[in-house]
Amino acid sequence: MVESNWSNILQIKNLKKYFGGVKAVDSCDFEVEKGKITALIGPNGAGKSTVFNLVLGLINPDSGKVVFNGKNITGLKPEDISNLGISRLFQQTRLFNNLTVKENLLLAMDNKDVKFWKNLLGGNKVGKDKEKRIEQMLGLVGMEKFKNKISRDLSYGQKRLVELIRAVLKPHIFLMLDEPVAGVNPKLRKSIKGLLLKLKYQGETILLIEHDINFAFSVSDEVIVMHQGKILAKGTPTQIKNNPKVLEAYLGEQFSAGSS
Ligand code: ADP
Ligand code: MG
Secondary structure (H helix, E strand, O other): OEOOOOOEEEEEEEEEEEEOOEEEEEEEEEEEEOOOEEEEEOOOOOOHHHHHHHHOOOOOOOEEEEEEOOEEOOOOOHHHHHHOOEEEEOOOOOOOOOOEHHHHHHHHHOOOOOHHHHHHHHOOOOOHHHHHHHHHHHHHOOOHHHOOOEHHHOOHHHHHHHHHHHHHHOOOOEEEEEOOOOOOOHHHHHHHHHHHHHHHHOOOOEEEEEOOHHHHHHHOOEEEEEEOOEEEEEEOHHHHHOOHHHHHHHHHHOOOOOOO
């Protein structure tokens, strides 16, 4: 069934997910507008990754609804949701360490193609256009010389960049990124920021899940703040910067035990 409001690619409606006594996501409502970077921010344990997993169908909500591109996707299988056009970057890296950068990227471009493995194993030539696209994307972040490197030899930040490129190369209409710059050095952070801004200018729609407030403010058009499973505030970066409740939520983090 088609649900309205076409300017929004994603609508979260009264979404709820408890883990035992932990209210990870508690009656959340928000929208992601097409062609914008929306940042979902909040202190550790706020529920950001749980929202990510709920949207992707990796876990099912206790109640509420996820509408993607006008379609109710609540309860669909992760693969079916992904095939509707969502590409994502997980909080933990998921590269194939024993493959080269190029091979990892090719996997994203045609992971349904059975011939792919034959080509890879047989060393056949891959399509020139695919190779060009890979070179172009690596070039955008200054990583063209890493094309034939084995992924395990990359630094953590370089792996994140390759994963990000992989998410972009996978055919999609919506990108969801869970903490792309966490643990990444300042130089590569800049590359990631530059890439995100370029993607936005190309008209991409991105939901950026981010702990780092300053990074989120520097790239996003809209900010949604989560705290203890609830939506604490929504607005532009400037509005959110000046919201004392947001600072308070982050300050509280320093005193909470076990946050990483
Ligand atoms: P964030 O991504 O904002 O740091 P999470 O969504 O990972 O937060 O976690 C929100 C809360 O839900 C935390 O208290 C976390 O410990 C808890 N939580 C997340 N996933 C699970 C799970 N699978 N089982 C139990 N508790 C979980
Ligand atoms: Mg998280």
